[in-house]
Amino acid sequence: DTEVTQTPKHLVMGMTNKKSLKCEQHMGHRAMYWYKQKAKKPPELMFVYSYEKLSINESVPSRFSPECPNSSLLNLHLHALQPEDSALYLCASSQGGLAIYTGELFFGEGSRLTVL
Amino acid sequence: DQQVKQNSPSLSVQEGRISILNCDYTNSMFDYFLWYKKYPAEGPTFLISISSIKDKNEDGRFTVFLNKSAKHLSLHIVPSQPGDSAVYFCAASDSSNTGKLIFGQGTTLQVKP
Numbered sequence: 001d002t003e004v005t006q007t008p009k010h011l012v013m014g015m016t017n018k019k020s021l022k023c024e025q026h027m028g029h030r031a032m033y034w035y036k037q038k039a040k041k042p043p044e045l046m047f048v049y050s051y052e053k054l055s056i057n058e059s060v061p062s063r064f065s066p067e068c069p070n071s072s073l074l075n076l077h078l079h080a081l082q083p084e085d086s087a088l089y090l091c092a093s094s095q096g097g098l099a100i101y102t103g104e105l106f107f108g109e110g111s112r113l114t115v116l
Numbered sequence: 117d118q119q120v121k122q123n124s125p126s127l128s129v130q131e132g133r134i135s136i137l138n139c140d141y142t143n144s145m146f147d148y149f150l151w152y153k154k155y156p157a158e159g160p161t162f163l164i165s166i167s168s169i170k171d172k173n174e175d176g177r178f179t180v181f182l183n184k185s186a187k188h189l190s191l192h193i194v195p196s197q198p199g200d201s202a203v204y205f206c207a208a209s210d211s212s213n214t215g216k217l218i219f220g221q222g223t224t225l226q227v228k229p
Contacts, residue, residue: 004159042120042205042219043160056216090159104150105217107159 006091006108014116015081021111023074023091032074033105034066035090043090049074081115088112119143120208122220130228135193137223139206142187146208150217151180151191154203163204164191196227 004025013019023032031050035043048056049068057066063085065077074091092105121140129135139149147168152160166173166180166189173180179192193200206220 006159040125040221042221044219045216048216092159104162104165105152105160107152107161109157109159 004091004093004106004108006089006111008111009109010112010114012114012116013078013081015083017081018077018079020078021076021089021091021113023076023108024072025093025106026072027093027095027106028071029093029095029106030071031094032068033092033094034074034076035092035107037088037090037110047076078113081113083115086113086115118221119146120206120218120220122204122206122223124223125221126224126226128226128228129196131198132195135191135196135200135225135227137191137193137204137206137225139189139191139220140187141189141208143208143210143218144187145210145212146218147211148209149180149182149189150207150209151178152205152207152219153200154205154222160205193225196225198227198229201225201227 007022033048034046036046037043045058046060047066052068052071063080067075088110090110091108094105119142150165151163153163154160164175164178164180166182171182177193182189203222203224205222207217209217
């Protein structure tokens with residue numbers, strides 16, 4: 001199993017809603033990532049979990065709250081988002097932990113988020 | 117300040133010919149470089165990588181060249197196939213720092229039959 005599975009694929013939410021994006025991998029990878037990608041822009045790193053601990057937060061606003069319940073799951077909780085937060089949110093995983101960022105990232109298909 | 121740049125937003129080549137995608141970087145501490153390919157409605161998939169101790173890495177039809185003095189790398193696809201049509205992202209990391217990947221803006225490759 002070499003997949004990273006993200007749900008939902010599409011999400012539309014209002015600015016007062018609370019929703020969550022979910023990501024799952026069963027490759028035994030110990031690092032998991034959230035990236036944000038706007039149209040015609042490169043993916044931008046948001047958070048990194050290494051061995052289920054948050055190791056990098058790229059100064060992301062608190063309306064985005066990551067959670068890593070176990071080594072296979074990664075959630076991104078969304079609350080009070082703004083329209084400019086509309087983007088493709090990509091989850092990725094990689095083998096090893098903090099020292100192995102130079103390795104290959106396996107990406108999910110992404111969750112397309114629209115904030116009204 | 118964009119540390120990884122792909123200056124060509126798009127490239128169109130004929131099937132069977134060579135595709136050359138270029139990438140420039142500004143951070144001399146970058147020591148690992150990767151290329152990802154992305155089809156519409158899919159996440160990026162890893163294609164090929166190169167460490168700064170090498171200047172060339174080859175995998176089938178795909179070859180990545182690294183010119184450290186020019187801070188430039190390129191991806192060669194020979195021969196190009198219509199199925200290669202996708203967005204290609206260059207990425208770089210500095211393993212002595214956090215090692216996180218910095219992506220370029222991407223180049224859309226179209227291979228015409």
